[in-house]
Amino acid sequence: MALSRSNTRWATSASLFALTVSLTACGGSSTQAPTAPGSSSTGGGSSSGVALKGAGASAPAPLYQKWFAEYAQKTGTKIGYESVGSGAGIKQYLAETVDFGATDAALKDKDRAKFPAKRGSVIQVPSTGLFVVFAHNLEGVTDLKLSRDAYCGIVDGSVTKWNDAKITADNAGVDLPDSPITFVHRSDGSGTTSIFTKHIEKACSNWKAGAGKAIEWPTGTGAKGNEGVTAQIQQTPGAIGYIEYSYANENGLNMAALKNKAGEYVKPTPESAGKALSGVKIPDDFALSVPDPEAEGAYPIVSLTWLLIYGQYDDASKSEEIKKFVTWAMKEGKPAAEKLGYIPLPEDVSAKVIEAVEAAK
Numbered sequence: 300m301a302l303s304r305s306n307t308r309w310a311t312s313a314s315l316f317a318l319t320v321s322l323t324a325c326g327g328s329s330t331q332a333p334t335a336p337g338s339s340s341t342g343g344g345s346s347s348g349v350a351l352k353g354a355g356a357s358a359p360a361p362l363y364q365k366w367f368a369e370y371a372q373k374t375g376t377k378i379g380y381e382s383v384g385s386g387a388g389i390k391q392y393l394a395e396t397v398d399f400g401a402t403d404a405a406l407k408d409k410d411r412a413k414f415p416a417k418r419g420s421v422i423q424v425p426s427t428g429l430f431v432v433f434a435h436n437l438e439g440v441t442d443l444k445l446s447r448d449a450y451c452g453i454v455d456g457s458v459t460k461w462n463d464a465k466i467t468a469d470n471a472g473v474d475l476p477d478s479p480i481t482f483v484h485r486s487d488g489s490g491t492t493s494i495f496t497k498h499i500e501k502a503c504s505n506w507k508a509g510a511g512k513a514i515e516w517p518t519g520t521g522a523k524g525n526e527g528v529t530a531q532i533q534q535t536p537g538a539i540g541y542i543e544y545s546y547a548n549e550n551g552l553n554m555a556a557l558k559n560k561a562g563e564y565v566k567p568t569p570e571s572a573g574k575a576l577s578g579v580k581i582p583d584d585f586a587l588s589v590p591d592p593e594a595e596g597a598y599p600i601v602s603l604t605w606l607l608i609y610g611q612y613d614d615a616s617k618s619e620e621i622k623k624f625v626t627w628a629m630k631e632g633k634p635a636a637e638k639l640g641y642i643p644l645p646e647d648v649s650a651k652v653i654e655a656v657e658a659a660k
Contacts, residue, residue, distance in 0.1 A: 348616070349376065349614075349616045349617055349620045350376070350377040350378070350379070351376070351377070351378045351379070351398045351399070351617065351620055351621065351624075352378075352379045352380075352381075352397050352398050353378065353379070353380045353381070353388075353397050353398060353399040353400065353401060353606075354380065354381040354382075354383050354387065354388045354391045354392075354396075354397045354400060354401070355381075355382075355383065355384070355385055355387070355388020355389070355391070355392070355400045355401030355402050355490075355607070356382075356384065356385045356388055356401045356402050356403045356490045356491075356604055357382040357383070357384055357489075357491070357524040357525040357526060357543075358403050358429050358431075358490065358491045358494075358525055358543035358604060359401065359403070359426060359427060359429060359543075359604045359641070360380065360382035360525070361545050361546075361549070361639055362426075362427060362545070362635065362636055362639050362641050363380050363401070363426075364380060365635045365639065366624075366628055366632050366635060367379075367380060369632070369635065370624055370627055370628075373627075374623070374627075376620055376623075376624070378624065380401075382524060382525075382526070383487075383524075384485075384487045384488055384489045384490070384512075384523070384524060385401070385402035385403050385404050385488065385489055385490030385491075385493070385512055386487060386488020386489060386490075386512045386513065387487070387488060388400040388401050388402055388607070389402055389406065389410055389607070392607045393410065393413045393414060393415070395415060395418070398609075398612075398617055398621065399606055399607060399608050399609075399621060400606070400607035401426075401604070401605070401606055401607065402490050402604070402605050402607060403429070403489070403490020403491055403493060403494055403602060403604045403605075404490040404493035404494070404511075404512050405423065405584075405585070405586035405587075405588070405605060406421060406423055406586075406605075406607070417611065418609040418610060418611050418612075419609065419610025419611030419660065420610035420611075420658070421607065421610065422607070422608040422609070422610055422655055422656060422658060422659055423584060423585055423586070423605050423606075423607055423608075424585055424605060424606055424608070424625070424652045424655050424656055425581075425585050425587070425603040425604065425605050425606075425644060425648070425652065426603075426604055426605065426606050426628065426644075426652075427603070427604060427636050427641040427642060427643060427644060428572065428573070428576055428601065428602070428603055428604075428641060428642030428643075428644070429543055429544065429545075429572075429601070429602060429603075429604050429641055429642065430543070430544050430567060430569075430572035430575075430598055430600055430601045430602070430642070431491055431494050431495050431498075431541050431542065431543055431544070431600040431601075431602075432541065432542060432543075432544050432547050432554040432555070432567040432600070433445060433450060433539055433540070433541060433554060433555040433557065434529070434532055434539070434540060434541075434542050434546075434547040434552040434553065434554050434555075435532065435538065435539040435540075435552070435553055435554075435555060436532050436533060436535060436536055436537065436538045436539075436552070436553075437461065437475075437476075437536075437537065437539075437553070438536065439474060440473055440474070440475070440553065441553050442473070442556070443470060443473065443553065443555040443556070444469045444470055444555065444556045444557075444558070444564050445466070445469075445555045445556070445557055445558065446465065446468070446469050446558045447502050447503065447558050448465045449463075449465040449466045449469070450555070450557065451499065451502065451503035451504075451505065451506065452465055453480055453482055453539060454482060454484075454499055454503070454506075454517075454518070454519075455503065455505060455506060455507075455508075455517050455518065456482075456517045456518030456519075457505075458480065459479060459480055460477060460478065460479055460480060461475045461476050461477070461478055461479075461480055461537065462475045462476060462477045462478075469558075469564070476537075478536075478537050479537060480537060480538075480539060481519070481520060481535050481537055481538040481539070482518055482519035482520070482538075482539060482540060483519060483520055483521075483522055483528050483531045483532055483535070483538050483539070483540030484516050484519045484520075484521055484522075484528070484540060484541065485513075485521060485522065485523070485524070485527075485528060485541075486521030486522055486523050486527075487513070487523045487524065488512040488513045489512055489513070489524075490512060490602075490604065491525060491541065491542070491543060492511070492512055492513065492514070492541075493510065493511055493512045494600060494601075494602040495541045495600060496508070496509070496510035496511060496514055497510045497588065497590040498590050498591055498599060498600045500590070501590045501591040502560075502591055502599070519540075522540075525542045525543050525546045526546070528540045528541070528542050528546075529542050529546045529547070529550055529552070532552060533550065533552070539555075541600075544567055544569075544572070544640050545639050545640045545641065548640050554566070554567050557598070557599055557600070559592070559597055559598065559599040560591050560592065560593050560597075560599065561593065561594070561595045561596075561597070563595065563596065565596060565597065565598045565599070566598075567598050568598070569637070569640050569641070569642055571596060571597060571598035572597075572598045572601045572642055573642050574592075574594050574595075574596050574597040574598070575589055575592035575594060575597040575598055575599065575601035576589065576592075576601060576603075576642065577594060577597075578594070579592075581648060581651075585603070585605065585651075585652075585655075587602075587603050588602070589601060589602070601642075606625070608621055608625075608656060608659055609659065610658060610659055610660065611659075611660050612659065612660065615660065618659040618660055621656065621659060622656050622657060622659060625652065625653065625656045626653050626656070629644065629649035629650075629652055629653055630649070
């Protein structure tokens with residue numbers, strides 16, 4: 300399964316669309332308690348009498364909340380979602396306390412080994428593509444460029460001031476202050492962290508902390524969720540941190556252009572992010588990883604994000620509702636993804652997702 304360069308949904312998607320739905324309206328954490336996949340929820344209600352609960356990744360939460368609101372308006376089916384991070388989402392999925400999970404880091408073998416046998420098989424399907432940006436709070440600086448030496452130094456703690464030579468070298472004419480850098484990272488188990496650190500591990504020769512949903516950071520201050528990191532950056536002059544693009548875009552945060560593997564400084568946009576996924580082959584389990592894309596013009600920190608569905612439900616009406624929702628999202632949910640700055644799946648991949656989800660019983 301390849302993502303063709305001729306597929307304009309990846310290569311040129313959405314760069315002209317603005318983010319129009321606020322995180323307050325569609326991206327906040329739900330307070331609804333999850334219910335087990337084998338039982339019908341009494342909360343909410345729908346035309347079918349079935350309500351669904353999910354939990355997991357915060358990066359796609361704005362899109363999911365928008366989708367769920369549109370789907371409820373169209374069908375009456377209520378879908379609750381808790382933006383608790385990929386690590387917690389995987390745990391709840393394996394513990395059977397939700398009807399579906401969501402993660403920005405594909406399941407590892409150790410996770411699959413914990414999957415409850417009575418749930419049949421793991422169904423892991425991508426929902427959309429997304430990208431992670433370096434957002435910063437540096438007064439008066441709107442066009443920051445970061446070389447690999449510069450951003451690697453920021454995350455490993457060797458670049459500690461904004462006027463460090465590694466930063467100023469590529470920012471002629473930019474007034475960079477002699478003030479400390481505060482690097483903000485995730486404090487919770489996070490798929491966004493997994494995407495980010497997989498790239499850092501490839502791009503930064505001196506990086507020693509590894510990659511994953513949670514690592515021992517050599518520097519910086521932590522915050523929970525994309526929401527928490529965004530708030531911490533906003534509240535801290537001189538801060539820089541990694542968040543999913545839609546959070547930075549919605550909150551008006553400045554984002555750095557990064558030097559990619561091809562040696563180009565690339566601004567984070569849906570179009571440049573789409574180029575990172577253009578032409579790559581997706582494996583049968585959809586666990587695509589492109590930690591350092593080679594394509595010219597490609598933004599370098601890009602990934603898919605996944606939904607985790609059970610192969611077997613105690614209540615067949617739940618599996619039917621999930622299949623209907625995923626089919627709707629793949630066919631009718633792409634305009635919302637474009638507007639929010641995500642990267643919609645190409646038609647051939649969407650068809651494979653619908654086919655995979657049909658296995659749920």
